Amino acid sequence: MNKIPYLFRRTRVKICGFTRPQDALAAVHLGADALGLVFYPPSPRHVGIEQARAIVAGLPPFVTVVALFVDAAAARVAEVLGAVRIDLLQFHGDEDAGYCGAFAKPYLKAIRMRPGLDLAGAMAQYREASGILLDAWHPDAQGGTGERFDWDLVPAESARTLTLAGGLAPGNVAEALRTVRPYALDVSSGVEAGKGIKDAAKMAAFIQAVHLFDSNQYADGSL
Numbered sequence: 001m002n003k004i005p006y007l008f009r010r011t012r013v014k015i016c017g018f019t020r021p022q023d024a025l026a027a028v029h030l031g032a033d034a035l036g037l038v039f040y041p042p043s044p045r046h047v048g049i050e051q052a053r054a055i056v057a058g059l060p061p062f063v064t065v066v067a068l069f070v071d072a073a074a075a076r077v078a079e080v081l082g083a084v085r086i087d088l089l090q091f092h093g094d095e096d097a098g099y100c101g102a103f104a105k106p107y108l109k110a111i112r113m114r115p116g117l118d119l120a121g122a123m124a125q126y127r128e129a130s131g132i133l134l135d136a137w138h139p140d141a142q143g144g145t146g147e148r149f150d151w152d153l154v155p156a157e158s159a160r161t162l163t164l165a166g167g168l169a170p171g172n173v174a175e176a177l178r179t180v181r182p183y184a185l186d187v188s189s190g191v192e193a194g195k196g197i198k199d200a201a202k203m204a205a206f207i208q209a210v211h212l213f214d215s216n217q218y219a220d221g222s223l
């Protein structure tokens with residue numbers, strides 16, 4: 001992917017942790033490419049099957065619905081897939097590649113970044129993943145923490161399709177894109193009014209910041 005000149009790239013945006021149909025619809029109309037639904041009961045953004053179905057039912061076409069799990073029983077993942085229109089899975093725990101690949105769905109594997117991690121080795125375990133999502137490591141939470149990690153830990157060149165997450169917000173989008181140059185950004189806390197409640201103005205500002213960065217790269221042809 002990194003062989004494609006950055007000039008021709010559009011950064012994708014995934015917004016995660018919807019609990020209300022109106023927030024999800026607003027995100028799509030503001031330009032989000034993907035919406036994340038958290039099927040992890042300890043999360044304040046957890047949704048059940050009926051809630052997820054209500055969110056997805058209101059969506060127009062051409063948006064990717066992502067179902068997020070953390071070390072869930074395989075039967076639970078299969079149950080959600082049987083009941084909700086899901087396009088992509090996101091595994092955010094310690095799931096191994098065999099488990100992740102068992103659902104006949106494309107998936108993202110989240111890797112939580114911490115000093116000393118063998119990132120290349122970790123990524124190599126998930127060769128079949130559609131992409132790798134890099135998130136902040138936290139001692140007490142698996143994700144959605146609003147904390148960023150040291151972006152310099154991400155190698156300048158990677159053969160993998162990278163999504164950057166963790167502590168992103170409208171004010172640090174440009175720095176994140178300049179430093180990491182990922183395929184996509186993923187945000188949750190940075191566009192919220194409260195846990196699981198998205199703020200339309202913050203989502204708009206986030207997406208605008210991405211578009212501004214992308215169009216500036218195009219305009220000055222610097223890459």
Ligand SMILES: O=C(O)c1ccccc1NCC(=O)[C@H](O)[C@H](O)COP(=O)(O)O
Pocket residue numbers: 015016017036038040043044045068070092135141142143144145146147148165166167168186187188189190
């Ligand atoms: O969002 C959660 O509550 C969550 C809980 C447990 C595992 C993962 C979770 N979210 C995963 C995401 O994709 C978030 O968007 C990502 O962690 C970034 O979150 P934030 O730092 O709040 O932007």
